[in-house]
Amino acid sequence: MLQNPLLCIAAVGTMAVSLTIVAFFGVLFFNFEELTTSWSRRIQIKTYLEKVPEEQALKDWRQQIESYPEVDSVLYVSREEAFERFRKRLGQNSDLLQGMNPSILPASLEIGLKEGYRHRKGVEAVVAKLKRNPHFSDMRFGREWLERFDSFVMLLKFSAAILGGFLLFATIFIVANTIKLTLYARREELEVMSLVGGTPAFIKMPYVIEGAAEGFLGGFLALAASYLIFSLFLEKSLVSLLLTMGVGQVSFLPPPFQLGLLVAGTALGILGSMTSLRKFVRIRYQ
């Protein structure tokens, strides 16, 4: 690296810029994913009960529903609690309820789902199971909202896959070609090493280590640059955008992804070097 500082800077710089773009995309993706997770917490099934159940029956139902793999929580909302919630929701107009008693509202069970089942299919699976019980006649789960939510999540994942795949491909392509160019500039050196009896492993090893070091450095610089961009520009604009959508705070890349970026940089450096070296280190031509 010290013998070819300019080539080294070019390789590290290219890797850093490419990986910064990937990291930048990662920040956006993770925050939008957080948004969908936050929205998905609102997904629940409400089943209204015609009569107030007896204590033992309620206990049995809860146990049964909680045993479903999709179900995270079951909350019984009595008529009184429902009436109280309704009063709160009416706010200033709560006096409309004067002279009425809680028996006008039905008791209900609010069923929350585990994270992996917070989508239309998950909800429908639970609803189908609940329908087997004749006491659960009236169920609400916001079908239209759920469909819109599912479409949004689908769109987000699809865009992430397309854009992420494109970015990853572009990064691999750029990094591999940069390393190839740096090795092309040093092909005479490689040829001489081969002529004086260097084995392929002996010749390649320093360049592979150099590629790994450049990749690691590129990944580290990308991490630093993306953090700088995030805290100087992205954080404020993302906060204002996501606050309106219901997410309280935005966050930088999670630690596993940060580590992943360093590993990806190192791996790209190694792979880029190895593939290019295979072309430039030839012991015998046909």
Next chain:
Amino acid sequence: MIRICNLSKSYQKDSAALCDINLAIGKGEFVYVTGPSGAGKSTLLRMLFCGEKPNRGQILINGRNVTRMRTSQIPYLRRQLGVVFQDFKLIKNRTLLENVSFPLEVQGKKRHEVSKKVFQALKMVGLENHLKKYPLEISGGEQQRAAIARALVVDPMVLLADEPTGNLDDQTTQEIMELFKIANARGTTVVMATHNQELIRRHPRRVIVLRQGRVVEDFMP
């Protein structure tokens, strides 16, 4: 030392770079391979250090058939050969000391042994005061001397030189020839490709003449 049997090489279907070459070069011989440009001199030398594979025929060096040698074995053969080129092929961003050390480092020699041998080799070619210089800081003749030091530092059994004086003036050419003669006197077999007839006349040794890929003459002047 070197035996070549029915060696042929062609890059295109209708033209042969080498055609049915048969040669024997004894241990400690000094041989010129000469002929006009495109006669196949460089191709023959590349075959000898396994830089290329022949289409047909065999090359035996010290009893080993190098044409059938596995690619993984070629580096070990090259450690017993010294190769010198017209364009020197020194690594430009390494000092002369590092350039000449490299063949010994490849062989995993100990540091003190490397230092001793490298200094001796550079002293032999008269560059012991330029250890820390880079190739582009010295003249062409000095660069070729450094390349010869790199070739000789491993005490090769065969020294292959492809137009080693092609880029050099007359006086430097004579200096380089003296170095080859010293190496030869120490027992190294020297095979030198050149089209410089004056050089052959001044330093008469066995001459193999190639023309259009064939041996047309093989004589001792």
